[in-house]
Amino acid sequence: MPENPNQPREYDAVLGGDRPPPINAVVLGGLEGVKRRLASTQEAQRILALNDALKYGESGLDLVIQALQDKSGGVRRAANSLLRTKTETKVKIALEKYNPYQFFECLHTFEGHSLGVNSVAIAPNGKTVVSGSGDETIKVWDIETGECQRTLYGHSEDIVSLAIAPNSKTIVSGSMHYTIKVWDIMTGNCQRTLEMDSDLFSVAIAPNGKTIVSGSYDNAIKVWDIETGECQRTLHGHSSYVSSVAISPDGKTIVSGSRDKTIKVWDILTSKSLGTLHGHSDVVRSVAIDPNAKTIISASDDKTIKVWDILTGKSLGTLHGHSEDVVSVAIAPDAKTIVSGSKDNTIFVWGLVTGESLRTLEGHLDAVTSVAIAPDGRTIVSGSYDKTIKVWGMR
Structure with a gap:
């Protein structure tokens, strides 16, 4: 039976459904897709999404700032690292309120x-x-x-x-x-x-x-x-x-x-x-x-x-x-x-x-x-x- 071209294949990334996309998949949906990945239960997905968020201007930058409050230390560390390369005033204000020492390790x-x-x-x-x-x-x-x-x-x-x-x-x-x-x-x-x-x-x-x-x-x-x-x-x-x-x-x-x-x-x-x-x-x-x-x-x-x-x-x-x-x-x-x-x-x-x-x-x-x-x-x-x-x- 021929494959239905309108059905998603195994490694397509979609915005619907409960199954998270593979880490290396191309995520569709622009900023909304980034937001969805940031809501994932998988830490690795959220960290990758932070890197993509910076492609979407001020809105994406706001998402990275919000990630400083993420429940995962790994996500917070990734957000902190990305923001330290930025010079915007709101980034400086956010980092002043954020204490990176809480995530130090040997x-x-x-x-x-x-x-x-x-x-x-x-x-x-x-x-x-x-x-x-x-x-x-x-x-x-x-x-x-x-x-x-x-x-x-x-x-x-x-x-x-x-x-x-x-x-x-x-x-x-x-x-x-x-x-x-x-x-x-x-x-x-x-x-x-x-x-x-x-x-x-x-x-x-x-x-x-x-x-x-x-x-x-x-x-x-x-x-x-x-x-x-x-x-x-x-x-x-x-x-x-x-x-x-x-x-x-x-x-x-x-x-x-x-x-x-x-x-x-x-x-x-x-x-x-x-x-x-x-x-x-x-x-x-x-x-x-x-x-x-x-x-x-x-x-x-x-x-x-x-x-x-x-x-x-x-x-x-x-x-x-x-x-x-x-x-x-x-x-x-x-x-x-x-x-x-x-x-x-x-x-x-x-x-x-x-x-x-x-x-x-x-x-x-x-x-x-x-x-x-x-x-x-x-x-x-x-x-x-x-x-x-x-x-x-x-x-």
């Missing part, structure tokens, strides 16, 4: 250290990760390939803190054995060594790339000239060791966290204390300042993260969620997202304004000791006592 795991990783940092150019370990080495990694480009030797104790200068060419490392070292990131050569009077816990580099700030076991904060290695001034005020230091984006303010359970705010030029923040019930392990220099974030062994107004010292909220000590905290470039690492082996991603946990990143097998966020906000890097570094982002 992209790479770097292995090479023989003992736990204590500190990680991302270069401002976003291309390089640096890690410091209990094995007394610093490793320089390509963030995309995971290749270890070089290993820096010279410290004789655990490397507990790292920072990278704004020019992405200089590493500053702090060791438990009274030393800070300044390195050329490209050659791996140690340019100078700064001698401490006590065990060191934290280092930071000022935005001008000329100043180092350190926190140490002798309860003090020191300000150093990175070129000469000279200690310019010492700040006293904490009653126990200084576990973390951070410098504001304008380079004028230091924030320090201590075993004495407090956070202090300092004027970097006058060495005067501008205020003391009370509220944690245990050691303050990590402090960070938001890009607008308005907010301080602190992480503590009391298992909480606190948000503070940097000018008034007022507590703006407490974040609960980790089941063990919170060891490290970082703020995203958009000043809307917090990332924290804990001894419970997890990384939490938080909304700064709402205080809500957006995502829990799991994969490390031991305490997460350090977290960092890339300058473009699209990558998180974490270090752990499990000897690995993980890179998190959206595929």
Whole structure:
């Protein structure tokens, strides 16, 4: 019997019926066909439909924006990726309301250290990760390939803190054995060594790339000239060791966290204390300042993260969620997202304004000791006592 030319064949795509068209089929019906595919129960169909939607001008663009609210993480990720190539005002507004961190997953795991990783940092150019370990080495990694480009030797104790200068060419490392070292990131050569009077816990580099700030076991904060290695001034005020230091984006303010359970705010030029923040019930392990220099974030062994107004010292909220000590905290470039690492082996991603946990990143097998966020906000890097570094982002 001859085939009826008016009947659809097995691989024709139609707008009626319950059977979804094959993924590679040509879908008829223009924008209406795209809408129908976006209503499909199949994630792959909806993702393909998003690519086709952009062929239909403003109406199609609106469909992609709406897909940011899709029930599927894969569809939301695809919509976000497509919209980031667009410059329309309504797209920018939509993306400002959308937080991609909730869909982050582990992209790479770097292995090479023989003992736990204590500190990680991302270069401002976003291309390089640096890690410091209990094995007394610093490793320089390509963030995309995971290749270890070089290993820096010279410290004789655990490397507990790292920072990278704004020019992405200089590493500053702090060791438990009274030393800070300044390195050329490209050659791996140690340019100078700064001698401490006590065990060191934290280092930071000022935005001008000329100043180092350190926190140490002798309860003090020191300000150093990175070129000469000279200690310019010492700040006293904490009653126990200084576990973390951070410098504001304008380079004028230091924030320090201590075993004495407090956070202090300092004027970097006058060495005067501008205020003391009370509220944690245990050691303050990590402090960070938001890009607008308005907010301080602190992480503590009391298992909480606190948000503070940097000018008034007022507590703006407490974040609960980790089941063990919170060891490290970082703020995203958009000043809307917090990332924290804990001894419970997890990384939490938080909304700064709402205080809500957006995502829990799991994969490390031991305490997460350090977290960092890339300058473009699209990558998180974490270090752990499990000897690995993980890179998190959206595929």
